[in-house]
Amino acid sequence: xxxxxxxxxxxxxxxxxxxxxxxxxxxxxxxxxxxxxxxxxxxxxxxxxxxxxxxxxxxxxxxxxxxxxxxxxxxxxxxxxxxxxxxxxxxxxxxxxxxxxxxxxxxxx
Amino acid sequence: xxxxxxxxxxxxxxxxxxxxxxxxxxxxxxxxxxxxxxxxxxxxxxxxxxxxxxxxxxxxxxxxxxxxxxxxxxxxxxxxxxxxxxxxxxxxxxxxxxxxxxxxxxxxxxxxxx
Numbered sequence: 001x002x003x004x005x006x007x008x009x010x011x012x013x014x015x016x017x018x019x020x021x022x023x024x025x026x027x028x029x030x031x032x033x034x035x036x037x038x039x040x041x042x043x044x045x046x047x048x049x050x051x052x053x054x055x056x057x058x059x060x061x062x063x064x065x066x067x068x069x070x071x072x073x074x075x076x077x078x079x080x081x082x083x084x085x086x087x088x089x090x091x092x093x094x095x096x097x098x099x100x101x102x103x104x105x106x107x108x109x
Numbered sequence: 110x111x112x113x114x115x116x117x118x119x120x121x122x123x124x125x126x127x128x129x130x131x132x133x134x135x136x137x138x139x140x141x142x143x144x145x146x147x148x149x150x151x152x153x154x155x156x157x158x159x160x161x162x163x164x165x166x167x168x169x170x171x172x173x174x175x176x177x178x179x180x181x182x183x184x185x186x187x188x189x190x191x192x193x194x195x196x197x198x199x200x201x202x203x204x205x206x207x208x209x210x211x212x213x214x215x216x217x218x219x220x221x222x223x
């Protein structure tokens with residue numbers, strides 16, 4: 001199967017709502033990153049985690065290497081949060097970084 | 110601020126033609142990557158490099174070559190372009206393996222093969 005499975009593939013939220021995205025890994029990963037791709041196609045780094053949890057404003061991400069998953073939680077969703085979110089994981093012992101297939105998020109008024 | 114510059118931004122090529130996509134980074138990152146992005150597949154790794162003179166196959170290397178002549182430059186080469194290679198291509202650089210690990214992406218190159 002795919003080394004990185006990302007869910008859901010699409011998500012619709014109203015402004016102010018909270019929700020979460022998840023990536024499951026088929027094998028133990030060394031680290032994970034989360035990116036947002038904006039409407040212009042630009043990829044913006046949100047988080048890098050080798051373990052544990054990080055927060056930045058309304059965003060929070062957790063990485064559990066042992067349980068092989070990572071989550072991105074969005075709190076109080078805003079219109080500008082719309083875009084596609086990707087997780088990307090680095091395999092242990094190598095330089096490869098593999099992406100999930102993305103979650104298309106649409107935040108509506 | 111890390112800077113990764115891709116050129117060209119848009120490219121139209123004919124089937125069987127040679128295409129070279131260029132990527133330049135000014136941050137002395139060891140690792141560089143080429144991805145393609147297609148609907149339903151996310152970003153898939155084509156080739157990567159961990160330093161000048163090195164190139165490694167990613168997950169979908171067939172039909173592509175890569176060249177890393179210097180720390181700053183990493184090119185993706187399509188010797189015989191095919192319509193199936195129509196896609197958006199992203200270059201990235203990073204310093205994986207350190208406590209400051211992250212990837213920095215270029216703005217992408219939209220390639221259309223007719």
